Amino acid sequence: MQIKEILALNPEEQQIEVKGWVRTKRGQSALSFVSINDGSTINNIQAVMDGEKIPEELMKKVSCGACVAVKGKLVASAGSGQNVEVLAEELIIYGEADESFPIQPKKHSLEFLREKAHLRFRTSTFSAVFRIRHALSYAVHQFYHERGFFNLHTPIITASDAEGAGEMFRVSTFEPNKAPLTEDGEVDFKEDFFARETSLTVSGQLEGELGAMALSKIYTFGPTFRAENSNTTRHLAEFWMIEPEVAFNDLKDNMNLAEEFIKYVINAAIKNCQEDLAFLDTRFQNENKTKPQLERSEHTLLEKLDFVIENDFARITYTEAIDILLASKPHKKKKFKFPVEWGIDLQSEHERYLVEKHFKKPVILTDYPKEIKAFYMKQNDDGKTVAAMDVLFPGIGEMIGGSQREESLTKLKTRMAEMEIDEENLWWYLDTRKFGTAPHSGFGLGFERLVQFVTGMGNIRDVIPFPRTPGNVEF
Amino acid sequence: MQIKEILALNPEEQQIEVKGWVRTKRGQSALSFVSINDGSTINNIQAVMDGEKIPEELMKKVSCGACVAVKGKLVASAGSGQNVEVLAEELIIYGEADESFPIQPKKHSLEFLREKAHLRFRTSTFSAVFRIRHALSYAVHQFYHERGFFNLHTPIITASDAEGAGEMFRVSTFEPNKAPLTEDGEVDFKEDFFARETSLTVSGQLEGELGAMALSKIYTFGPTFRAENSNTTRHLAEFWMIEPEVAFNDLKDNMNLAEEFIKYVINAAIKNCQEDLAFLDTRFQNENKTKPQLERSEHTLLEKLDFVIENDFARITYTEAIDILLASKPHKKKKFKFPVEWGIDLQSEHERYLVEKHFKKPVILTDYPKEIKAFYMKQNDDGKTVAAMDVLFPGIGEMIGGSQREESLTKLKTRMAEMEIDEENLWWYLDTRKFGTAPHSGFGLGFERLVQFVTGMGNIRDVIPFPRTPGNVEF
Numbered sequence: 001m002q003i004k005e006i007l008a009l010n011p012e013e014q015q016i017e018v019k020g021w022v023r024t025k026r027g028q029s030a031l032s033f034v035s036i037n038d039g040s041t042i043n044n045i046q047a048v049m050d051g052e053k054i055p056e057e058l059m060k061k062v063s064c065g066a067c068v069a070v071k072g073k074l075v076a077s078a079g080s081g082q083n084v085e086v087l088a089e090e091l092i093i094y095g096e097a098d099e100s101f102p103i104q105p106k107k108h109s110l111e112f113l114r115e116k117a118h119l120r121f122r123t124s125t126f127s128a129v130f131r132i133r134h135a136l137s138y139a140v141h142q143f144y145h146e147r148g149f150f151n152l153h154t155p156i157i158t159a160s161d162a163e164g165a166g167e168m169f170r171v172s173t174f175e176p177n178k179a180p181l182t183e184d185g186e187v188d189f190k191e192d193f194f195a196r197e198t199s200l201t202v203s204g205q206l207e208g209e210l211g212a213m214a215l216s217k218i219y220t221f222g223p224t225f226r227a228e229n230s231n232t233t234r235h236l237a238e239f240w241m242i243e244p245e246v247a248f249n250d251l252k253d254n255m256n257l258a259e260e261f262i263k264y265v266i267n268a269a270i271k272n273c274q275e276d277l278a279f280l281d282t283r284f285q286n287e288n289k290t291k292p293q294l295e296r297s298e299h300t301l302l303e304k305l306d307f308v309i310e311n312d313f314a315r316i317t318y319t320e321a322i323d324i325l326l327a328s329k330p331h332k333k334k335k336f337k338f339p340v341e342w343g344i345d346l347q348s349e350h351e352r353y354l355v356e357k358h359f360k361k362p363v364i365l366t367d368y369p370k371e372i373k374a375f376y377m378k379q380n381d382d383g384k385t386v387a388a389m390d391v392l393f394p395g396i397g398e399m400i401g402g403s404q405r406e407e408s409l410t411k412l413k414t415r416m417a418e419m420e421i422d423e424e425n426l427w428w429y430l431d432t433r434k435f436g437t438a439p440h441s442g443f444g445l446g447f448e449r450l451v452q453f454v455t456g457m458g459n460i461r462d463v464i465p466f467p468r469t470p471g472n473v474e475f
Numbered sequence: 476m477q478i479k480e481i482l483a484l485n486p487e488e489q490q491i492e493v494k495g496w497v498r499t500k501r502g503q504s505a506l507s508f509v510s511i512n513d514g515s516t517i518n519n520i521q522a523v524m525d526g527e528k529i530p531e532e533l534m535k536k537v538s539c540g541a542c543v544a545v546k547g548k549l550v551a552s553a554g555s556g557q558n559v560e561v562l563a564e565e566l567i568i569y570g571e572a573d574e575s576f577p578i579q580p581k582k583h584s585l586e587f588l589r590e591k592a593h594l595r596f597r598t599s600t601f602s603a604v605f606r607i608r609h610a611l612s613y614a615v616h617q618f619y620h621e622r623g624f625f626n627l628h629t630p631i632i633t634a635s636d637a638e639g640a641g642e643m644f645r646v647s648t649f650e651p652n653k654a655p656l657t658e659d660g661e662v663d664f665k666e667d668f669f670a671r672e673t674s675l676t677v678s679g680q681l682e683g684e685l686g687a688m689a690l691s692k693i694y695t696f697g698p699t700f701r702a703e704n705s706n707t708t709r710h711l712a713e714f715w716m717i718e719p720e721v722a723f724n725d726l727k728d729n730m731n732l733a734e735e736f737i738k739y740v741i742n743a744a745i746k747n748c749q750e751d752l753a754f755l756d757t758r759f760q761n762e763n764k765t766k767p768q769l770e771r772s773e774h775t776l777l778e779k780l781d782f783v784i785e786n787d788f789a790r791i792t793y794t795e796a797i798d799i800l801l802a803s804k805p806h807k808k809k810k811f812k813f814p815v816e817w818g819i820d821l822q823s824e825h826e827r828y829l830v831e832k833h834f835k836k837p838v839i840l841t842d843y844p845k846e847i848k849a850f851y852m853k854q855n856d857d858g859k860t861v862a863a864m865d866v867l868f869p870g871i872g873e874m875i876g877g878s879q880r881e882e883s884l885t886k887l888k889t890r891m892a893e894m895e896i897d898e899e900n901l902w903w904y905l906d907t908r909k910f911g912t913a914p915h916s917g918f919g920l921g922f923e924r925l926v927q928f929v930t931g932m933g934n935i936r937d938v939i940p941f942p943r944t945p946g947n948v949e950f
Contacts, residue, residue: 002623002691019723021689021911038722039690040623067911069723095882095912118903119910121689130690134625141616148477148515150609155941156631156698157644157675157713159948169632169668171644171675173702176654176662187651193644193702193712194948200632200646207941207950214496214596215514215605216477222698223631227648227668237668238632247513248494248544407570428593428950435594436496436542437570466630466682473634473669475682475903 004040011076011084018045018086019069021122022062022097024105029056033080034088036068039127042275046080047072049088058091064104065097065122110462117466118475125283128276129455129463132269136451139268140221140242143261149217149244154204156223159196160425167227168199169237200225203444204243206376206429209405212245212440213432219244221447229470233459234397236448238468245442251378251387251404254441255315255364258391258400261445262362263309269454270305277302277454284456297395301456304394307361314359317367318346318385324358325350345372348397355392362399363392375419376429377403379411389443396453402443409433477515481549486559488548493520493561496597497541497572499580504531508555509563511543514602517750521555522547524563533566539580540572540597585937592941593950600758603751604930604938607744611926614743615696615717618736624692624719629679631698634671635900642702643674644712675700678919679718681851681904684880687720687915688907694719696922704945708934709872711923713943720917726853726862726879729916730790730839733866733875736920737837738784744929745780752777752929759931772870776931779869782836789834792842793821793860799833800825820847823872830867837874838867850894851904852878854886864918871928877918884908 006016020038027033030051035044047070049059062068069092077085102108102116103123113120120126141151157171172179173193182188189197204220211218220243227237244257270277284301299307316324325331325340330353338347346365355363367385370377377386391400406412412433416423423430451463461467466475481491495513502508505526510519522545524534537543544567552560577583577591578598588595595601616626632646647654648668657663664672679695686693695718702712719732745752759776774782791799800806800815805828813822821840830838842860845852852861866875881887887908891898898905926938936942941950 004623019913020691039625040692065911067913094914095908095910097910101910118685118906119689121686127690130627130686131625133628134620137626137628138616138620141613145609145613148479150514150606151612152605152940153608153612153698153715155713155943155948155950157700157943157948160950167648169646169648170651171646172651173642173644174651176645176647176649177652177656179651181652193704193945194943195946196948198948210593210950211596211605211940214594215602216495217515223628225632229668238630240628431593433570435570435572435576436540438494438542439569465627465686468630468632468669470668471670473630473632473671473673475630475635475685 002040003036003038003043003045006045006074006086007041007043007082007084009074009084011074013073013075015071016074016086017069017071018047019094020045020067022064022066022068024064025062029059032059032062034062034068034070035080036070037122037127039121042124042128042131042279043082045082046077046085047088048085049091053089054091058093061093061096062091063097063099063101065101067094068092069094110459114461114467124279126462128273128279129451129457130465131276132273132280132455133451133463135269135272136265136454137221137447139265140447142268143264144219144244147217149219150211150215152204152208152211152215152218152220154201154207154220154222156201157194157198158201159194159198160206161199161202168202169225169227171198171200202226203241205245205442205444206426208243208245208442209440210428210432212247212442213436213438216247217244231470233461234449236460236464236467236469239460239464240447241444242447243442243444245440247438247440249404249441250439251366251389251441254402254404254443255366255389258364258389258402258443258445259313262391262399262450265450266305266454267309270302270309277305280455287458304456305454311361313362313364313391315364315366318365318369319367321346321350321354321365324354328353328358343369343371351392351397356394360394362394365390365392370415373403375415375421376405376412378406379415391443393449393453396449398446399449399453400443400445402441404439404441407433407437407439409437478511478513478518478520479516481520481561482516482518482557482559484549484559486549486551488550490546491549491561492544492546493522494544494569495520495542497537497539497543499539500537504534507534507537509537509543509545510555511545512597512602514596517599517603517606517754518557520557521552521560522563523560524566528564529566533568536568536571537566538572538574540576540578542569542572543567544569585934589936589942599754601937603748603754604926604932605940606751607748607755607930608926608938610744610747611740611929612696612922614740615922617743618739619692619694619719622692624694625686625690627679627683627686627690627693627695629676629682629686629695629697631676632669632673633676634669634673635681636674636677643677644700644702646673646675677701678716680720680917680919681901683718683720683917684915685903685907687722687917688911688913691722692719706945708936709924711935711939711942711944714935714939715922716919717922718917718919720915722913722915724879724916725914726841726864726916729877729879729918730841730864733839733864733877733918733920734788737866737874737925740925741780741929742784745777745784752780755930762933779931780929786836788837788839788866790839790841793840793844794842796821796825796829796840799829803828803833818844818846826867826872831869835869837869840865840867845890848878850890850896851880851887853881854890866918868924868928871924873921874924874928875918875920877916879914879916882908882912882914884912
């Protein structure tokens with residue numbers, strides 16, 4: 001039985017067995033109080049160890065980080081912070097931990113724990129984060145399954161570049177600097193494993209569209225990659241993305257799906273992770289106090305989550321957003337670092353103004369200038385904009401990017417030619433417009449940004465088990 | 476509303492709208508019968524199109540592969556094979572498909588459809604396969620979630636080699652043949668994206684163990700990679716693997732978990748995919764008839780599935796398996812291609828004999844010679860074997876490979892030294908044995924092999940949307 005279940009039992013002096021890792025030990029050899037955690041819950045169970053029952057020799061081996069099994073009676077507890085505790089009758093030491101165990105019971109910085117990512121699961125903060133990550137992940141599958149979507153496993157290794165502009169990781173079985181050459185002295189990719197130049201995918205969207213053009217409703221949930229040299233709190237080289245794609249959906253349906261989806265998974269976390277969220281809420285508020293007045297959040301973590309599920313997202317066009325920005329104080333007072341005018345790619349400072357100052361809630365921006373968006377987005381009748389949408393979140397920025405897709409073969413080919421995108425490489429994508437094309441829409445949600453928002457963790461490296469960033473590939 | 480839902484309605488001449496792709500069209504322009512499918516179900520809905528209501532001009536555009544919307548009344552049907560059909564009042568053509576559409580209503584070979592993997596979702600066979608794949612995938616998450624496991628997203632790009640011997644794909648941002656060199660003339664990996672030599676993971680197990688040593692019960696479900704030049708019906712270069720890892724589980728617990736898991740997900744498919752399985756069962760039986768007598772399955776697909784969930788798996792040690800093989804007819808009559816003796820890595824022919832001839836059911840083989848297994852497996856007291864387990868399935872071979880893990884730091888280090896595995900690279904793995912080590916076990920299930928077994932598809936390339944094999948990376 002796991003500690004989560006044991007803590008929910010009625011104490012009736014029943015025999016139980018607790019297995020887990022020692023968090024703290026207080027008292028003397030005559031009477032010790034040992035708190036044990038097995039990761040099933042944020043709560044520890046207290047084992048009371050009487051020197052008359054547990055040999056001193058064994059007791060000495062009980063220290064922070066050690067792995068133990070305790071057999072004994074479950075009784076009501078007054079002092080442990082829980083309703084129950086266990087009176088130890090037998091103690092087994094699975095594994096000791098000496099004082100070099102890095103996660104001693106004191107405050108560790110997140111940076112320090114990142115260096116110990118293999119052990120940080122044993123802290124309250126990180127075990128809470130990864131339990132919530134699981135709850136969100138499960139809610140993702142539930143949401144789509146309940147609505148008749150099929151999970152499609154799109155390929156990771158690819159010969160195409162979905163975004164038309166991504167910085168991609170190369171995949172090869174060539175020895176470095178020993179690739180065979182053609183007669184012309186070029187690298188002979190025909191000799192490589194796939195007989196082609198290949199990379200890690202930046203998105204499963206194009207393949208997802210192939211699925212939606214037959215199964216109607218699909219979603220992907222897999223790793224995607226960016227070889228960008230970004231050392232920020234919001235970027236990873238390897239991250240997980242959820243990409244639904246739906247036949248017959250237009251941009252409005254797409255916005256509705258995105259909003260319903262985000263609310264559903266946040267609601268699932270609130271319902272299923274109360275104790276973990278309460279812990280992270282306290283953490284969030286404590287951290288908030290250490291910040292300069294101007295950067296402090298007005299709300300607690302739980303208030304922020306409630307706010308999202310209880311309010312409609314603002315929905316405005318890019319053009320309206322530019323008007324708001326042009327009329328804004330920071331623009332008039334020249335406080336924005338980057339200029340504002342129709343056609344710009346909105347900068348983080350602009351998005352933050354819209355979301356955090358103007359609307360004070362999530363905002364869905366639509367109908368961006370076609371020049372700053374991907375080739376596959378549906379061209380609007382104005383000839384200038386495309387049916388794109390970005391969902392912007394306070395503190396996070398872009399959580400979702402999506403669009404209605406261009407279903408007209410002619411328009412798609414024209415746009416590809418304008419953007420110098422090779423048709424030959426995407427013959428299969430174009431085929432879906434040639435044979436039974438249909439209106440369809442989809443989006444991509446960066447899963448780690450969602451986990452960041454829900455857990456209140458400031459750095460994206462702290463919400464994925466083993467983050468990959470420039471220069472970091474340990475574990 | 477999707478066709479699956481419409482087909483379940485009571486026909487009351489209510490107005491409905493059907494959207495989907497045309498499978499067939501019969502009749503004349505005066506009265507046509509058009510079957511439409513949207514991928515939500517294996518069943519088509521029939522639309523009856525009266526020339527007096529639907530303009531001939533439009534009707535001409537209705538052909539196999541076209542995408543249409545039909546508005547009209549839902550009525551009882553006598554002839555369509557379904558309970559209901561729709562009397563069309565309005566027809567919208569979203570996308571035409573001329574006769575060059577490759578998936579015309581006739582029999583196509585699986586090989587042909589593999590070349591058209593972007594369109595094969597529109598066939599009955601492949602839409603059934605991918606709906607079942609989804610159902611299995613969802614059941615995987617359900618199974619572990621219900622049992623208190625946490626889904627852990629282990630890294631895809633890695634600097635370590637989990638199996639100690641895998642053929643791995645290299646990941647790099649170096650231009651081919653243009654990697655910078657150190658002063659010694661070696662490739663200077665410090666200049667690469669991660670400042671290390673990196674590859675695609677062959678398994679999430681080692682990182683999964685890190686999670687289990689704190690959260691107790693975790694599972695992974697992600698892509699894994701093998702750069703092996705295997706052109707078989709059972710191998711892919713990119714495939715999805717499910718890897719649970721459980722603290723405090725021994726080998727027997729591990730076997731119980733594996734058996735319960737497989738039965739659960741197969742049962743879920745039987746319950747939730749009846750129509751798709753019935754279709755694939757017929758397909759399986761038809762294909763079976765075309766095979767030579769000796770290769771024919773004695774059972775239908777559904778019988779095979781029922782058999783697995785209703786019977787205990789056989790459980791024997793490797794040593795017992797060798798004894799059975801040595802006493803077998805094919806061995807005595809020298810029909811095995813490969814020799815049988817204690818210490819060999821069992822060949823496919825040996826596994827098939829055990830599973831298909833001797834036990835006639837799934838077999839769990841345990842306690843393999845340590846020489847043929849990975850460094851991390853728990854060393855048995857006999858000094859010769861390790862606490863490994865393979866689950867072998869009829870027609871599939873190895874479905875699962877797993878083990879109890881060696882939890883003793885000393886034994887693990889000794890074995891690593893014997894096998895010349897670099898300790899330095901795995902310092903974080905060894906740390907889990909240094910600080911609070913615990914008995915623990917886990918296994919990996921190749922998801923595509925499971926889908927193969929459940930769908931009865933003979934080639935693994937037909938159960939993953941876009942297969943990656945040597946020389947194949949299209950789509």
